[in-house]
Structure formats: C-alpha cells, structure tokens
Amino acid sequence: MDTTEENRLINAILGGEVESFAVLVRRYQRPIYNMMLRMTGHSEEAADLTQEAFLKVYENLERFRPSGRFFPWLYTIGLNLARDHLRRQKNAVEKTAELQLDACDLHQGQPDHDTAYLQHLDAERLPLLMAALPIDYREALILRFHEGLTMRDVGLALGISTSGAKMRVQRGLQRLRDKLRLKRKPDGA
Amino acid sequence: MPESKPKETSHEDLKILAGRIARLPDASPPPGLVDAIMGRIQPKKRPWWQNWLRRIQTPWAAIPLRALPVAVALLLLAGGAALFFTSDRDAFLSPPSGSAVPQPITFMLESPTARKVAVIGSFNHWNPEGYQMQRDTPEGPWRLQLELSQGRYAYAFLIDDQWHVPDPHSLLQQDDGFGNLNSALIVENGKLDANEI
Numbered sequence: 001m002d003t004t005e006e007n008r009l010i011n012a013i014l015g016g017e018v019e020s021f022a023v024l025v026r027r028y029q030r031p032i033y034n035m036m037l038r039m040t041g042h043s044e045e046a047a048d049l050t051q052e053a054f055l056k057v058y059e060n061l062e063r064f065r066p067s068g069r070f071f072p073w074l075y076t077i078g079l080n081l082a083r084d085h086l087r088r089q090k091n092a093v094e095k096t097a098e099l100q101l102d103a104c105d106l107h108q109g110q111p112d113h114d115t116a117y118l119q120h121l122d123a124e125r126l127p128l129l130m131a132a133l134p135i136d137y138r139e140a141l142i143l144r145f146h147e148g149l150t151m152r153d154v155g156l157a158l159g160i161s162t163s164g165a166k167m168r169v170q171r172g173l174q175r176l177r178d179k180l181r182l183k184r185k186p187d188g189a
Numbered sequence: 190m191p192e193s194k195p196k197e198t199s200h201e202d203l204k205i206l207a208g209r210i211a212r213l214p215d216a217s218p219p220p221g222l223v224d225a226i227m228g229r230i231q232p233k234k235r236p237w238w239q240n241w242l243r244r245i246q247t248p249w250a251a252i253p254l255r256a257l258p259v260a261v262a263l264l265l266l267a268g269g270a271a272l273f274f275t276s277d278r279d280a281f282l283s284p285p286s287g288s289a290v291p292q293p294i295t296f297m298l299e300s301p302t303a304r305k306v307a308v309i310g311s312f313n314h315w316n317p318e319g320y321q322m323q324r325d326t327p328e329g330p331w332r333l334q335l336e337l338s339q340g341r342y343a344y345a346f347l348i349d350d351q352w353h354v355p356d357p358h359s360l361l362q363q364d365d366g367f368g369n370l371n372s373a374l375i376v377e378n379g380k381l382d383a384n385e386i
Contacts, residue, residue, distance in 0.1 A: 007247050015240050018232040025223050033218040047219050054226045062235070066247040126209055145210040145361065148341030150377035173203045 006070045013061060025054050028071060031147055032078050038131065038138065039082040040089075049085055053078035072149070072156035079139065079157070129179055137172035144169045208362040211373060291336035292376060296344075298356070301328040303348045308333050310344030310371075317347050343371040 012020040032053055036046035056077055064073055130138050136158060143154045144165075155165035296308045307317035312335065322331035331346075343363060346354045355362055359372035 004248070011240070011244055011247060014233055014235060014243060016232045016234065018227070018230060021230065022223055022227050025226050029218045029222055030215055033222070034215050037216055043216070043219070047222060050218065050222060051226050051229070055229055058230050061233070062239075066243065126213060130210070130213075141207075141210050142213075145207045146213055148211075148373075148375055150339065150375060152377065170203075173206055176206055177202055 003069065007066055010061060010064060021058060028074055032074065035078055036082055039086060049082055053081050056081065069153055069156055072153045075157040076159060129176060132179060133172060133175055137168060137175055140165060140168040141172045211361055211363050291338045293334050294337050294376060295332060295334045296322065297330050297332050298322065298346050299330045300348060305349060306331040307347045308344060309347050311342050312337055337376045339376050341373060341375045343373050345371045
C-alpha cells in the first residue's frame with residue numbers, strides 16, 4: 001500500500017468512514033502481531049497488544065501528519081506499547097531465549113571457514129538468536145531486511161535518525177554474527 | 190549488479206545473515222483480530238472544517254480526481270487560513286515524503302561468455318521481453334538502466350534464455366519457494382540501497 005492510498009484511507013476514516021480502518025488493520029496486522037510475538041513470546045498477549053496498538057492508533061489518528069509515513073508511525077506506537085507491557089510484566093523473553101539457545105546444539109565439529117557456521121543456521125535457530133539481541137537492534141534488522149523498509153523509515157519507526165538507523169542495522173548484524181561465533185567456540189576450539 | 194558502493198568481502202557472512210532474516214517465517218495473526226478491533230471503535234465525528242484543513246494538507250496525489258476542482262478552490266480559499274491556524278507550518282509547506290517518483294537504477298553483470306542477458310524481477314513480472322542488457326565491448330559487463338519507484342524488489346538475471354542467476358554482488362538473497370534463488374534490492378530516495386548494511 002503506498003502513501004497516497006494510506007492518506008486517502010486516513011482522510012476517509014477521519015471523515016467518519018470507520019470501515020476504511022479495517023483496510024489498514026488487514027494490511028498491517030501481520031507485522032505488528034509478529035513484533036508483539038517477538039516481544040512477549042506468547043500468542044494471546046501478542047494478540048491483545050496488537051489490538052491495543054491499533055486502537056491507540058485509531059484514537060490518535062488526528063495527530064498523524066499527512067506528510068508522514070503510516071507504517072513507521074504505527075510501528076512506533078506498537079513498540080512503545082510492548083515496551084510498557086514488558087516493564088509491567090517484567091517478562092524476560094530475552095533470557096528465556098538465551099536459555100533455549102544454550103540448550104540448542106548449534107555447531108558440532110564444523111569446519112572453521114568464515115561462513116561455514118551459517119550453513120547450520122536454520123529457521124528455528126535464527127529467531128532464538130534474534131530474540132537474544134537487544135530489542136532496538138533486533139527490530140532494526142527485522143524492519144530493514146524482513147519488512148523491507150528504507151533506512152529512513154527504519155529510523156522513523158525507531159525514533160532515531162537515518163544515519164542512526166544505518167548504524168543500528170550494521171551493528172545488529174555484527175552482534176548476531178558474534179553471537180553465532182561465540183556459540184561455536186566450544187566445538188570449534 | 191546494480192551500481193552502488195563497493196562491497197567488502199568480509200561482509201559476506203553479514204550478507205547471508207541479512208538474507209536469512211528476510212526469509213524468516215511469519216506467524217499468522219488470529220483470524221478474529223480484525224473483527225475484534227473493529228468491534229471496539231466508533232465512527233469519528235469531527236467538525237467539517239477540520240476535515241477540510243486535513244485534506245488541503247494532504248499531498249495532491251491522495252486527493253481523488255473528481256475532487257480536484259473542489260480541492261483547488263479550497264486551497265485558494267483556505268490556504269491562508271491553514272497557514273494561520275496550523276501549529277505545524279513546516280508540515281504544510283514541505284513536499285510530501287515517500288515520493289513514488291521513479292528513479293534510474295543501473296543493473297550490471299559480468300558474464301563474458303553469455304550470448305545474451307536479461308533482467309527479470311517483480312518489477313516486470315519476471316518477463317525478460319524488453320529488458321535485455323547490453324554491453325559496450327565484446328567482453329565488457331552487461332548493463333541495463335531501469336526506472337524504479339521507491340520500494341523493495343526481487344530480481345535475477347536470465348542468461349541465454351535458460352539460466353536463472355541471482356546477482357552475485359547483491360546483499361540480499363531470497364528463494365522464491367520454487368527452487369530459484371533471487372536477489373532483492375531496496376530503492377530509497379533516488380538511490381540503490383540494497384548493499385547498505
């Protein structure tokens with residue numbers, strides 16, 4: 001959905017056409033729900049928080065600038081809600097992920113090539129590694145590579161500058177690689 | 190490869206990681222989520238003039254054609270008022286962000302033995318017709334310049350009408366679910382951004 005279509009829908013919603021909001025919810029429920037799932041690790045909590053995020057967006061739609069970008073704005077609101085929720089719940093998803101990762105038999109007797117360890121990084125292990133990253137790095141990587149956002153929009157969603165977003169993406173990737181290499185050491189040493 | 194900053198070979202593993210993140214599976218939201226949200230909201234009731242102000246602050250492309258004459262009149266009549274009343278004059282005066290104006294992107298591939306090469310991708314529905322690459326010298330790199338709007342695209346090279354080859358220099362790689370590996374690029378603010386990590 002492009003900016004033009006989003007602005008048309010938002011103007012319609014503000015004009016009283018509530019049904020237009022369902023179009024925005026259908027379009028963006030998946031990335032927001034998945035973000036909430038990464039933050040909480042629980043599907044029910046993630047669904048509740050996704051609802052809350054969209055309701056908050058609806059309540060504050062008048063404050064969305066027509067020259068702005070809707071998805072980064074929505075993501076910022078969702079991310080703040082999730083952070084508040086985690087603070088209240090003290091739900092340490094990152095620690096849980098670390099424990100799961102330790103129990104995960106990542107590398108056994110692999111050749112010590114630069115990229116060989118990546119061959120064993122399957123679809124189950126990567127989310128665990130990602131969950132062990134600080135939230136800001138993890139979400140920067142997801143927004144950039146999974147959602148395909150521009151660096152500018154990554155910055156808008158995370159409340160940082162474009163150059164800050166570039167740095168966060170680069171460092172996030174490096175941290176992820178370092179985590180993989182650290183996990184490899186006991187076998188590779 | 191699309192022309193951009195030179196890639197460092199030490200970034201090879203970062204490139205693979207980025208591609209893996211791109212291919213991470215998503216969980217499906219619960220089926221009743223949209224209905225649950227829609228059941229908790231009421232239509233907004235705002236004064237008519239607030240909606241008018243909103244519309245004249247909206248970038249032109251978002252205004253339906255049938256409403257254009259009205260919008261022009263409103264702009265002339267209410268533009269001054271908007272500047273007076275709005276608390277964010279910069280937002281009113283500045284051009285819209287996220288412009289969808291197409292930008293020139295040059296694809297390049299070194300394949301000295303190929304007889305012909307085309308670029309195929311999500312921007313041309315994977316149809317090579319009209320997307321043949323050219324080279325300046327018999328063994329020089331194949332090139333093709335395209336106009337692409339801001340966004341994310343999957344693409345690959347089609348060599349001699351039969352070999353589907355991802356861009357060896359692209360940062361992002363993704364499979365299409367049918368056994369082919371494609372490259373991905375992100376066009377941002379008039380420049381190629383795919384190799385930025």
